[in-house]
Amino acid sequence: xxxxxxSTKERILGAAETLFAQHGFAGASLRQVTAxxxxxxxxxxxxxxxxxxLIEEVFxxxxxxxxxxxxxxxxxxxxxxxPKLDHxxxxxxxxxxxxxxxxxxxxxxxxxxDNYGHVLREFATAFAxxxxxxxxxxxxxxxxxxxxxxxxxxADFGPMRRRSQVSEESHRERAAAHLIRFxxxxxxxx
Amino acid sequence: xxxxxxSTKERILGAAETLFAQHGFAGASLRQVTAxxxxxxxxxxxxxxxxxxLIEEVFxxxxxxxxxxxxxxxxxxxxxxxPKLDHxxxxxxxxxxxxxxxxxxxxxxxxxxDNYGHVLREFATAFAxxxxxxxxxxxxxxxxxxxxxxxxxxADFGPMRRRSQVSEESHRERAAAHLIRFxxxxxxxx
DNA sequence: GTCTATATAGAGATAGAC
DNA sequence: GTCTATCTCTATATAGAC
Numbered sequence: 001x002x003x004x005x006x007s008t009k010e011r012i013l014g015a016a017e018t019l020f021a022q023h024g025f026a027g028a029s030l031r032q033v034t035a036x037x038x039x040x041x042x043x044x045x046x047x048x049x050x051x052x053x054l055i056e057e058v059f060x061x062x063x064x065x066x067x068x069x070x071x072x073x074x075x076x077x078x079x080x081x082x083p084k085l086d087h088x089x090x091x092x093x094x095x096x097x098x099x100x101x102x103x104x105x106x107x108x109x110x111x112x113x114d115n116y117g118h119v120l121r122e123f124a125t126a127f128a129x130x131x132x133x134x135x136x137x138x139x140x141x142x143x144x145x146x147x148x149x150x151x152x153x154x155a156d157f158g159p160m161r162r163r164s165q166v167s168e169e170s171h172r173e174r175a176a177a178h179l180i181r182f183x184x185x186x187x188x189x190x
Numbered sequence: 191x192x193x194x195x196x197s198t199k200e201r202i203l204g205a206a207e208t209l210f211a212q213h214g215f216a217g218a219s220l221r222q223v224t225a226x227x228x229x230x231x232x233x234x235x236x237x238x239x240x241x242x243x244l245i246e247e248v249f250x251x252x253x254x255x256x257x258x259x260x261x262x263x264x265x266x267x268x269x270x271x272x273p274k275l276d277h278x279x280x281x282x283x284x285x286x287x288x289x290x291x292x293x294x295x296x297x298x299x300x301x302x303x304d305n306y307g308h309v310l311r312e313f314a315t316a317f318a319x320x321x322x323x324x325x326x327x328x329x330x331x332x333x334x335x336x337x338x339x340x341x342x343x344x345a346d347f348g349p350m351r352r353r354s355q356v357s358e359e360s361h362r363e364r365a366a367a368h369l370i371r372f373x374x375x376x377x378x379x380x
Numbered sequence: 381g382t383c384t385a386t387a388t389a390g391a392g393a394t395a396g397a398c
Numbered sequence: 399g400t401c402t403a404t405c406t407c408t409a410t411a412t413a414g415a416c
Binding site: 029030031041042044045050051 | 408409410411412
């Protein structure tokens, strides 16, 4: 069995995701990124053109696939009624995503909204279908609260961190179970 | 009536709060801060010693007073049962606070936890008293979700932004009313 | 496609005059 | 307490050899 070999581009993306999660987009330098990826500094500009483009690629790499899965899961849920939280991409990416919320950078917001806004809107429409008697504004507020709770907990912002005995996988599943109970009750209340 | 005159130190703190909220701690430079505050660049080091110390002072200025109010509100609520969301410090500070969550910087985390962690713990204890039959881990998860929802919505991360017709004051009150309904239901559910 | 070397700009911090 | 000037370091980006 050969170990999989990662291209320079992939190594840069992986290191960038980790370091942006840890230090933020402004806080992590291309020098740190290329050092962690074990590639030359100039490789970033060759493969991505600029730091801003690299940031966008970090999102694109995960979100393209993730949103396909999300929409499929939504379609299934519309038939089966069995919610399943999807957190593909791993821990580092959830933290990068949470950072994207914190950065009120207009360029990044626009990029995410233009490319992935339709997924959010499909989910909102589906929830409106399930809760036809709920005031629209009330519903949107509640979905926004759930987004906040999800982002906060999945990015390990709060004190409910994983204990070292528990695997990351089962920690996530436990967190998801708690969140679903909490969110469902908050969403349905009169 | 004389317009109030702000000291150099206060002008720096105000400008820093706004710019840190907008661009993050790493993203906002001391040069931007001092330019916005209309003071000399060297004034930051004279008054605060370093950028890191300035960041801590931005928090200390608001949190010292805010937490006194929070604890007083908790004491009242323990008697009266009338929750009131406190968001003293204004919009910019809520965004700075949300950024502090996003920054996984250990130094900043420790500073906030050392100086203000006891407030959080008092609230958790009070909630445990109100919900004596709830499993502790379940309760802590739910309080963490509420923290996420609160931070997210008060920092205007999501799409539920204030419309220009609505005043900031009444937008906040509306958001708080929605959040209290949502959080109360999520917290109490079996 | 990857390297070295460097251009250019901006950062935080400080020394010392006033 | 505030200024100018500057030190030193680091940043992003690019030019050009291999």
